Amino acid sequence: MNKPFVSLRPEITRMHAEILMDWLEDDRVTRYLSDSGDVSRFIAQTVNRIQMPILTHLFNQGGRFFMVYDRDDAPVGFVRLVKRGAECEIVLVIGDHDKWGRRLGKSTIREGLKLAFLDMRAETVIAKIHPDNTRSMKGFEGCGFRLDRETPTLHSLSMTSGRYLDLLREGAMANSADIYVTEMDKARLQSLVDFERGAANVELQHEIERAIVVDPLDVAGDVVTMNSRVVLRLDDEQKDVALVYPQDAEEGAGKLSVLSDVGTAILGYQEGDAIDWVVKNRTRRIRIEKVIYQPESVGDLHL
Template sequence: MNQPFVSLCPEISRADALTLMDWLEDECVTRHLSDSRHVSRSIQQVINRVQLPILTHLFNQGGRFFMACDRDDVKVGFVRLVKAGPNCEMVLVIGNRDNWGRQLGASAIREAMKLAFFEMQADKLIAKIHPDNARSLKVFQRCGFLLESQTIGLKCLAMTSERYLRLLREGAAGYADNIHITEIDQARLRNLLAFGQASASFELAHEIERAIVVDPRQMPRDVVTMNSRALLQLDEDEMEVALVYPDDAEDGAGKLSVCAGIGTAILGCREGDAFDWRLPDRTWRIRIGSVLYQPEAAGDFHL
């Protein structure tokens, strides 16, 4: 399944707020959004009242707000996640009508599920959709949401954490490329997360859950496992790296922690894999050129 790349960026700039205003002035965009006029008015008040270049803290009042960005870091929509008890409600908008039909919504939903279930620890993710909004209903259902309840003016679709994890482990959650980890690495990484040794680790938790688990002696030789060394291509630059646990990380020496950034991105990937990954500064194209050393292939099962 070839899905377009979408990342959810938590920083909201003044320029982003103006873009949101433009989207919310389009009747086709706001037709099925509840209270869109109030939202538009609130954004306008923020812009007029606060003379700051970054407005993230204002947009995050009462929930989490993200700009949805494409591969070129162009803002294509927004996602809002509001936690209420064990459940989380999601609002998704793809703002420019020229982007409708490109499956950007499905990619944004998958990123939102990752955040809701792995970072916000929600038991259930809910989307409340107008019955006439056939496009939104279709995309949420395609992502695995099930109809939970409905009234004349609203359909409530839901995804539970249990269902999401099952889809993730079965490879039915819409991620294009499989990754592989050993049974030993899986156990060690889960312990790492359980004891709070990994900061900003929801991405790693997600990768562990979606990975195909392999006996160390049966691991293909071209997979990046823990303590492997690999030659990567980052956009146009090449670099040799080692994938290590946090205590062994040295960025200057090319020893990348599995708990963050490129380290999380390459875990379980194979030679020739190429994909986009959002880092704090921007989106990068990462390609696994070759696996130079793999403990399992070398018989170093103690590492």
């Protein structure tokens, strides 16, 4: 994998709140956060006042809040997305200082953009950064943000949805290898995306937007297309599965919907490819070991 894997997860527990307070007491973390004191006080008051194990709804007041997890499912930071009209401001912090310098910031920015544009339907994403925060400036610029305005104390950078989609299609926004989707599959999957809503839809839309589209007659025989049967390895467990549309799914028979975690993950990959993916709130390594059957390679173009 060329880029480090991170995932954004919405559930916030009391344990997360305590981790956040620890991060916000670190001067290295809060140096460029203008409202770190207010945030820290809010968290402390919330933990002391609310005797509930899950605090998600409190952190989502006025925006959407996510914990950032690394490949080992350890919380390393947080993201806040605040949408006002067509614009969405992104604030992110890698709070675990020991994980700095591992390019987690850029991967987190890309995950935040996925949610802002494909889920929240923002037209523009804004990042406001102190000019001395060179690490963040480089991270956002490296992900394609452009400088809009600058003052001695604040630089405002932005990215439009059109630019995001262009970069996604060029492969600049993906954390993993190229994938391939046939013209017929893309048309059907796009109709599915337009009809469905939810987190699974966002992941599927992201994958088909970034996919290299090929003629069904030209797709390589070891690519996982719709209705393919595949032997894959999920961590240490080997599985024989078929990738199908939701109406044909039957998990007990190994027929995985393309909207399922594993189904979306394997779409378009080739034999030998391995990807990290969140499956039921846990990061798993998925390897495509063998494409047993692919409709296009045997002329079953009606499937």
